Amino acid sequence: MLDFTRVLAGPHCTMVLADLGADVIKVERPGTGDDTRQWGPPFLAGDAAYYLALNRNKRSVVLDFEDSADRDLARRLAAGADVIVENFRPGVLDRFGLGWDDLRADGLVYCSIPAFGPGPRADEPGYDIVVQALTGFMSITGDPSGEPAKIGVALLDLVTGLYAAIAVLAALETRRHTGESQRVTVPLFDAAVAALANQAANHLIGGIVPRPMGSAHPNLVPYQAFAAADGFVVLAGATDAQFRRLCGVLGLESLGSDPRLATNAGRVAHREVVVAEIARVVVTGTVDSWVEACHAAEVPAAPVRDLAALFAAPETMGLVEEIADPGRGLLRLVRSPMSGVGTTASLPPPRLGEHTVEVRAHLWGV
Secondary structure, eight states: OEEEOOSSHHHHHHHHHHHTTOOEEEEEOTTTOSGGGGSOSSEETTEEHHHHTSOTTEEEEEOOTTSHHHHHHHHHHHHTOSEEEEOSOTTHHHHTTOSHHHHOOTTOEEEEOOSSOSSTTTTSOOOHHHHHHHTTGGGSSSOTTSOOOOOSSOHHHHHHHHHHHHHHHHHHHHHHHHOOOEEEEOOHHHHHHHTTHHHHHHHHHHOOOOOOOTTOOSSOSSEEEEEETTEEEEEEOOSHHHHHHHHHHHTOHHHHTOGGGSSHHHHHHTHHHHHHHHHHHHTTSOHHHHHHHHHHTTOOEEEOOOHHHHHHSGGGGGGEEEEEETTTEEEEEEOOSOOSSSOSSOOOOOOTTTTHHHHHHHHHTO
């Protein structure tokens, strides 16, 4: 697989495929390579943690597309690839003879991840925060009385990368049946709109224009964080039975037996009453006491953790892998969540151009 991507959506796509066993050659520009190598601090041996999180199980080759010899090498790499993934702006790779029309051949799967599909914005670059703004995510995230807020990670890039990986796998399956080349495109904007899920349906079907609700849910009550005496606890009485059990835990039996609140629709209609009563009680106890009591009553509940607490928790320990890196030492990174498929031991993210000599020698027979 030839990886002409950088930053997040594309590298996430190719890392997922590398985790599944693909041999990924990451093509980077001379000098700086992938933008995320500089997106720090923190840094380790010259590369930002951001880059290290997205590029395991790949090989790095440095090529300058302005150089004719390097362009020829890129075409030779493409000729031997089953899959090409790229996230340049439309037309950029065509200028170098590396576009779909230049490389299409029997069996090639060519995946493009542009910012936008065809239309007035087709030539614009894509950044997660820009797309969060354009697709309404920033209008539904954060405190109701605060300024617009973005999601705490570039989640739209990650969603797009997953969609692209799925599209590549589907195209490979189609190729297996037809033997024909496949072109797939997954625009960041389109994937983001798809990720609006129930919020989009609420608007398209119900005409609702959602606004920020903090941790609250537009369709479920109670389903949010509440202030306890020593922190915040999430309580999720998503079903009618869970709501009644939660009321029992909180000593709010009258709330649980109120006929107006017997269904979720009723609780949404009387959100302020339900939330205020629960908040009044929760603040009198500790986070751990409420979580313990809710779990005993089979009511979903959890403390609101920071990342230090997350990575100290026993259920997280198996999600961190230690990768022996000859150049950087021992890397501790989050492993792939997929088990039972793909690679069993991760290779460290490559240093810039680490495999250039090896790949050139293979292609040119020297």
